[in-house]
Amino acid sequence: MATRLFWVLILMLAIGCRHNMAQNSSPSPKRDINAVLADHDKQLLTIPNVVGVYVGLLEDGKTPCLKVMLARKSADTESAVPRSLEGYPVVTEVTGEIRPLGTP
């Protein structure tokens, strides 16, 4: 009887710990990506060679990310741009200068 009770207690303890661990490891919700962009866009635009930043999707077509537009390919710029911001991936994209499209 005591042995049985012992093992029941061990089992209950194990279940309780697992539940608690699960609660502690669930990620906290991320801020809206637009708010993240608004808080970081000006800073990103101070990086030389950065001409724009926008909310896009990763190549999977589903995962929101921040895209940083570069005037030209540059290792220095790549290293200066963070890989993520507040949990959102940051991806660089060489676009060239963005210019008005009247002629010439």
Next chain:
Amino acid sequence: MSSIDRFIRTLAKTFAGIASGIFCITAFANPPLDDSHPAVRAVIAVQGGVTPDLMQQPEVLGTAVGVDANETPALLVYVDRDANNAGEVIRNLPREFRGIGVQIHLTDKFRAFPGNGGHGGGGGVSHTAIQTPPIQLGTSGGWSKDLANGYCCGGTLGSLVQIGSSQYILSNYHVFESDIVPGGNNTVATTGDPIIQPGLIDVNCSASSAQSVATLLKKSSLPNSNVDCSIGRVVSGKVRTDGAILEIGTISHLTMGASINQGVKKSGRTTGLTRSSISGLNATIRVTYDNECAGGTAFTKTFTGQIVIANKGSKFLNSGDSGSLMVEDIVTNPRAVGLLFAGSSTDAIANPINEVLSFLGATMVGN
């Protein structure tokens, strides 16, 4: 054979004869107009003799055998509608050759169509030619004095908007009014200046070869606001009042917000009708503006909240397409999504249309 059988046989023969006669009469009265028809052969004979001389005139693009209003075979003469002296050429053409009537057709230049016209500029519609008023939008146009420093500039007369009871052509600030220094041409854009179609870039920089379709109403959207827009008040009779856009037709008076992967299309001066999809939202973009055509830097503007559209190889939007209206990619009465104004060889940028309309106090002209 019984008398009834004979009667029936006789009756059948009679009806067959009548039917054949009717057929023969009909065939004789309306023979097909193929190249065995005597009247068609007569036109062909004349065509062969006169076409070489006619096509010595560069304004004459070709001849063919057709029919006149009475369905009588006639000689068709195709005249280039873009030719400056098309009217004179038409007046000098004889109305008949050796008894064969002449029918004149004004047409765009004939061109070979690529197998896939999806990248715009095809379909036989010219976005750069001078149009017979009232014009459709999605065409070449610009400020009549946009000539400085050895270059002339222009863009697209993109769409029609309404403010109060008046209609205005919508384009970009940098297409209509960005000449803000006397600089190389000793003038600046001023309210009341003519807006022309086509733009100077498509009439060898000569405004006299274009037509005034609107008058500039300076709004000075840049550098202080978040939109690159400008308008010209239409000259009565010069612009389609339904706001029809070349290769798009009429649009909705409603607008819609942008969403990623949304299919969009536009009609513009350089690439014509093109399609793409929205690849980004809420863009913060830095764009540098000149102070006149081929002039120095006026200012660098940082826009926020802009729409990004895939533009690989500049196939969706290229230089000269500025001012085009971007609409949802549906056939009937599409809603406006953005005003295209900038880009690179990978991405095009548009102002959200509601911001443009809010700045102007305008609504889209449409159904």
